[in-house]
Amino acid sequence: xxxxxxxxxxxxxxxxxxxQGYEVKSEIxxxxxxxxxxxxxxxxLVEMKKTFNLALLLQGIERLRLNGSVxxxxxxxxxxxxxxxxxxxxxxxxxxxxxxGLMTVTFFxxxxxxxxxxxxxxxxxxxxxxxxxxxxxxxxxxERSGDYNTGGSNNRKLVTAYREKALRIAWALSQHxxxxxxxxxxxxxxxxxxxxxxxxxxxxxxxxxRGVYRLKPEGEKAVLQNSExxxxxxxxxxxxxxxxxxxxxxxxxxxxx
Numbered sequence: 001x002x003x004x005x006x007x008x009x010x011x012x013x014x015x016x017x018x019x020q021g022y023e024v025k026s027e028i029x030x031x032x033x034x035x036x037x038x039x040x041x042x043x044x045l046v047e048m049k050k051t052f053n054l055a056l057l058l059q060g061i062e063r064l065r066l067n068g069s070v071x072x073x074x075x076x077x078x079x080x081x082x083x084x085x086x087x088x089x090x091x092x093x094x095x096x097x098x099x100x101g102l103m104t105v106t107f108f109x110x111x112x113x114x115x116x117x118x119x120x121x122x123x124x125x126x127x128x129x130x131x132x133x134x135x136x137x138x139x140x141x142x143e144r145s146g147d148y149n150t151g152g153s154n155n156r157k158l159v160t161a162y163r164e165k166a167l168r169i170a171w172a173l174s175q176h177x178x179x180x181x182x183x184x185x186x187x188x189x190x191x192x193x194x195x196x197x198x199x200x201x202x203x204x205x206x207x208x209x210r211g212v213y214r215l216k217p218e219g220e221k222a223v224l225q226n227s228e229x230x231x232x233x234x235x236x237x238x239x240x241x242x243x244x245x246x247x248x249x250x251x252x253x254x255x256x257x
């Protein structure tokens with residue numbers, strides 16, 4: 001049951017804190033609700049909105065300048081479970097990161113509202129860094145030879161490191177005809193060339209006989225369409241190769257010395 005006005009949140013939230021021994025008053029210095037415990041002196045500021053939005057978040061951050069314990073309160077609308085402002089796990093973690101509390105109020109037609117405190121003010125974040133995904137991100141960054149996508153693009157094929165490597169193998173086959181995975185790996189600097197050719201994710205490679213592959217027409221088309229990417233990779237390879245050789249010579253001289 002969705003509420004029509006955010007003022008409908010006030011009564012159940014007030015009752016919730018009064019049941020915990022707080023004295024509650026509304027609209028003090030533009031705060032929707034202020035609760036003070038007469039025995040401990042603990043003070044809570046609550047800002048209410050029908051849904052979680054940027055205005056509510058900014059309001060909560062502003063209230064932190066008045067008091068260290070601020071709670072954002074919103075309706076939990078069961079009919080909008082998939083909406084971005086109903087992703088309570090993510091919203092709760094965001095509030096934890098900002099030092100805010102978060103509570104929800106669920107309204108029903110035939111019974112009293114249900115309140116749930118998702119996090120208390122000052123609760124530490126519970127989600128740590130995702131180390132495996134961080135490692136994947138860094139690997140993907142390193143293995144791309146250049147920046148061939150446009151940030152913010154949607155519904156477009158991305159040039160990933162995987163696609164780049166497949167393109168290199170396709171180029172090698174277009175230049176040398178049929179190749180074994182080992183030969184393709186040596187030419188393209190893709191150690192796992194066999195994996196790309198055997199899996200054939202893009203449908204570019206055809207197995208001629210055991211251990212030998214050639215390029216399909218689809219692969220030839222991909223090479224032509226991505227010529228700029230392949231040219232950039234070859235330029236980068238040609239410029240890095242002499243530097244690597246110079247470094248080896250230098251190190252060799254150092255050893256003999």
